[in-house]
Amino acid sequence: MKRLITLAASALALAAVTAAPAAAQDVVITNATVVTGDGGEPVEGGTVVVRSGRVVAAGAGVTPPAGLPSVDAGGAWVTPGLFATITTLGLVDVGAVRASNDTRAGDAPFSAALDVAPVVNANSQNILIHRAAGITRAATTTFPSASIFGGQGAIIDLDADGNPIVRPRAFQMVDLGEGGGRIAGGSRASAHALFRNALREAGSFGDAARIPGMSSRARNVRTGDDVPLDPRMTGGEADRASDTLLTRFDAAALVPVVRGEQMLYVMVERAADIRSVLALKDEFPNLDMVLVGASEGWLVAREIAAAGVPVLADALDALPTGFDQLAATQSNVGRMKQAGVTVALNAGSMENPRRIAQQAGNLVGLARVPGATGLTWGEAFAAISSVPAKISGMGGQAGVLAEGALGDVVIWDGDPLEVTSVPTRVFIGGVEQPLGNHQSRLRDRYRDLDESDLPKAYDW
Numbered sequence: 431m432k433r434l435i436t437l438a439a440s441a442l443a444l445a446a447v448t449a450a451p452a453a454a455q456d457v458v459i460t461n462a463t464v465v466t467g468d469g470g471e472p473v474e475g476g477t478v479v480v481r482s483g484r485v486v487a488a489g490a491g492v493t494p495p496a497g498l499p500s501v502d503a504g505g506a507w508v509t510p511g512l513f514a515t516i517t518t519l520g521l522v523d524v525g526a527v528r529a530s531n532d533t534r535a536g537d538a539p540f541s542a543a544l545d546v547a548p549v550v551n552a553n554s555q556n557i558l559i560h561r562a563a564g565i566t567r568a569a570t571t572t573f574p575s576a577s578i579f580g581g582q583g584a585i586i587d588l589d590a591d592g593n594p595i596v597r598p599r600a601f602q603m604v605d606l607g608e609g610g611g612r613i614a615g616g617s618r619a620s621a622h623a624l625f626r627n628a629l630r631e632a633g634s635f636g637d638a639a640r641i642p643g644m645s646s647r648a649r650n651v652r653t654g655d656d657v658p659l660d661p662r663m664t665g666g667e668a669d670r671a672s673d674t675l676l677t678r679f680d681a682a683a684l685v686p687v688v689r690g691e692q693m694l695y696v697m698v699e700r701a702a703d704i705r706s707v708l709a710l711k712d713e714f715p716n717l718d719m720v721l722v723g724a725s726e727g728w729l730v731a732r733e734i735a736a737a738g739v740p741v742l743a744d745a746l747d748a749l750p751t752g753f754d755q756l757a758a759t760q761s762n763v764g765r766m767k768q769a770g771v772t773v774a775l776n777a778g779s780m781e782n783p784r785r786i787a788q789q790a791g792n793l794v795g796l797a798r799v800p801g802a803t804g805l806t807w808g809e810a811f812a813a814i815s816s817v818p819a820k821i822s823g824m825g826g827q828a829g830v831l832a833e834g835a836l837g838d839v840v841i842w843d844g845d846p847l848e849v850t851s852v853p854t855r856v857f858i859g860g861v862e863q864p865l866g867n868h869q870s871r872l873r874d875r876y877r878d879l880d881e882s883d884l885p886k887a888y889d890w
Contacts (some may be wrong), residue, residue, distance in 0.1 A: 459839070522556065582601070583602075591861050696721055725744060727766050743763050
């Protein structure tokens with residue numbers, strides 16, 4: 431009992447320490463192989479300066495300021511933190527245990543209104559493990575299940591300060607591919623009808639802002655004019671027509687999407703579906719869309735580039751996993767990049783998103799395969815750092831080592847795109863992070879056991 435009390439007191443003391451936010455550090459890293467993350471190649475003998483949580487300078491020829499704590503990297507690679515998108519970080523610990531898995535809400539009455547921000551768990555082992563892999567920021571979201579709409583994702587950091595939400599309600603998820611057709615009733619035709627109905631309903635909902643005391647008229651929030659209230663909005667709390675497919679809450683959640691104030695991430699794979707999604711801009715010109723998956727994107731790469739729609743692409747789809755990926759090729763990312771498409775790697779397509787750097791490295795190797803199209807080293811690293819940050823609305827702030835950017839810095843023990851390389855130190859917003867997690871503790875506990883030893887669980 432005394433031991434239990436002591437352990438409990440120690441745990442409370444540790445919790446009190448870790449609950450207090452850490453102050454941003456000033457640090458100078460010298461003698462480094464610096465990767466700025468903007469698509470350029472590594473620079474040897476470089477310096478990175480971080481003050482008050484922001485990057486002041488990075489690259490070759492930087493004079494280290496006097497009086498700041500200094501780290502001699504000894505030639506080690508120093509990069510911006512990785513940006514992983516799309517993930518379920520903070521939403522799941524054990525995928526097979528429903529009580530610990532908040533990634534889908536198949537039984538919920540809501541869809542577009544689902545918001546991950548209140549439920550992200552900063553102490554999730556998944557967050558700790560991915561932080562140790564050099565991922566400092568991520569887009570996390572629930573996925574479509576009961577409806578083609580998956581809900582509103584958030585941009586998070588993986589800081590140990592306990593407050594991971596950087597930007598809540600950053601984007602809305604929708605599936606207009608094979609999965610969306612299945613959810614909507616068995617056909618893509620149904621999914622598109624549901625989608626158009628939802629956006630029109632949301633547009634009507636947003637335009638008809640009720641005025642207190644008025645039952646039949648409302649103010650158009652765009653023009654300021656009084657207009658007859660949409661019949662679906664009369665009757666107190668929006669007694670809408672019986673054929674509506676959205677709850678009032680879901681309709682309200684889609685208003686920013688219709689107005690172009692919230693990004694719409696569209697899950698789609700085959701070329702025909704991509705064309706249909708791009709055509710939505712003619713009908714809903716304000717949509718700020720991002721394609722997710724796009725396994726057959728290389729077939730319509732010029733059309734995607736002309737539309738100015740960025741892509742979060744699966745890294746190395748070599749074989750189709752469905753009928754909407756029959757033209758999948760490992761050269762997909764490289765070919766879209768050559769056509770002028772803004773492409774980042776979709777970490778959500780990987781079983782372990784912490785391996786995203788390895789996938790980027792494979793694209794570098796692919797560039798050396800005759801007949802294949804991959805990426806240069808700088809392009810590959812940018813596809814997991816500055817490009818996903820830009821697509822997520824954090825361009826210039828994350829995924830780069832440039833003046834004014836957030837001080838997300840990772841020191842590696844080797845080339846970060848090589849499978850055997852791991853981070854040795856990670857800074858988020860200028861604060862050095864702990865790299866321990868459940869997996870590392872298990873490794874340390876059992877790594878050096880003698881074969882004659884009993885498992886530690888039996889050692890009392």
